[in-house]
Amino acid sequence: MRQDTEQQARSTRPASPARALLPLILPAVAVGVAASLVYIGLSATAEQLQHVLWGPLPEALGVGRYSVLWMFVVLVATGLAVGLVVWKVPGHAGPDPATTGLDAPVLPPVVLPGLLLATGLMLAGGPSLGPENPIIAVNVGLAVWLGGRLLPRAPGALWPLLAEAATIGALFGTPVAAALVISEALAGRPAPGLLWDKLFAPLTAAAVGAMTTTLLFRPAFDLGLPALGHPRWTDLLAALVIAPVAALLGMCAVRAFPYVHAAFQRLRHPMLMLPAGGLVLGALAAVGGHLTLFKGLAETAELAHDPTGWSAGQFAVMAVVKLAALLVAASCGFRGGRIFPAVFVGTALGLCAHALVPAVPTALGVATSVLGMLLAITRQGWVSLFTAAVLVASPAIIALLCIASLPAWLLVTGRPQMQLREDGSSVR
Structure with missing residues (x-):
């Protein structure tokens, strides 16, 4: 003893x-x-x-x-x-x-x-x-x-x-x-x-x-969206739908990543690969507008400042264009990370969900969409949850985010990541 x-x-x-x-x-x-x-x-x-x-x-x-x-x-x-x-x-x-x-x-x-x-x-x-x-x-x-x-x-x-x-x-x-x-x-x-x-x-x-x-420097991630009140059953349903949809959209870019990267690698020289990437990015910006440029943090705040300023179709176009721009920029050799532009994609997609179904609160749509997108792009569970929660600064949403992360994670875990090995194959 x-x-x-x-x-x-x-x-x-x-x-x-x-x-x-x-x-x-x-x-x-x-x-x-x-x-x-x-x-x-x-x-x-x-x-x-x-x-x-x-x-x-x-x-x-x-x-x-x-x-x-x-x-x-x-x-x-x-x-x-x-x-x-x-x-x-x-x-x-x-x-x-x-x-x-x-x-x-x-x-x-x-x-x-x-x-x-x-x-x-x-x-x-x-x-x-x-x-x-x-x-x-x-x-x-x-x-x-x-x-x-x-x-x-x-x-x-x-x-x-x-x-x-x-x-x-x-x-x-x-x-x-x-x-x-x-x-x-x-x-x-x-x-x-x-x-x-x-x-x-x-x-x-x-x-x-x-x-x-x-x-x-005073960085600010809180988008100033209306706080989510007492969660309802419909909020839970919306979270369980939006997060996996965002994760699936993100996985489309992840799946395409090795192929787009290989296409730019065929040019073999940075003085060809990077200008070619800039050319494609210019075409994407012409379609999506100037808000789809840059790292996306200030542009995300601009979207959130006026959630009714664009139609559901416009939000959807910006989300798809920004995701394609992220894919191209990461493939052709530009030095940079993927979290901030992925936040813009998730925000635009969440605002699209609110525009399509006004009963979905903006804070809920944005947070759950950002969560699903980041899970697919980064495969970092804690970072995804934290970023989604801090964007809307609403304590009531944390439980919904944890629940919504479960089906989204089942869709992305064990699948290719948005990172490649030296031979060009995807990391899993």
Whole structure:
């Protein structure tokens, strides 16, 4: 009996005592601040260039800023500029973006300037990708390089974990998203010890990164939609329909991904692949309008600001065009992530559902559609749930989202992901 009591006491004892966690605070704070500043610097620079490209410059030339001609010109020019970076800048702006995800590889320092430049040009020029994948890769590379020199005795695996958590916190303006992503990653590689001990340093980095971004950049994901009141049976039915429909639409892009990527790869050279992608993106923008350009966060807020400003057909066209633009941009070599444009697709689809069936609350339609779309595109369950919930800021919707995620997840799990191996086959 005494031996059993001792064993039970040992099993409940914290795996990492305070004296082991305290030295991690300062590196986590430093990585959090640095990751946020890199993200803010890239975003602010890209926004300034975007303002010039899509404002004073076309006006000075006597061309409409969102005319079909100017959209073609800027998107093809962006493809040429990014293609030149990929071709000539040392490191070639990193690996093929179709083969990478949020779990970034550790890139050597020589690659990072080119990757930052290619991402900034992409964000300003209008292709439908977000900054998340490349900015995580840049921050991971910087953290490993600098951390290994400044604190050589620290575990090598610490720096990528801190940088990824800090960047996700900075991107979303909250450490909750980072904690969920890191928890999901740790579940895939179990190790002894308490989960909160393992999350202590990453959560510190994420919280500092989120706070730095909030104080200096003030990101906002809440779309300001009317809050969902007390859920009804019809709301549950709508959630169970909309989320799987959105997931199925997202899976259409996932299924097409290796084929579209292979088509661009046949051009063999970045100075052909990326301008060709820009040309296709220009054609898509001519169909979907200027709201289907860029990473999609500001454009998502514009849609949500006036849910009755477009018809159901227009919302559907924008959703399909944006998804096709995401597919093309991710296939032809533009450096960027897929979460932000997928949020736009889900929002447009959710507003389409509300326009078709006015009894569906806008908050419910948007949240469940974003959930299904993100599950298909990212295959990140926690990130999908968190993003869908934070967009509408309605506590009553969380239970509906959890229920709606179940049939949507059954549709996507075990199937190809929107990420490719080196040989061009889909990751499962």
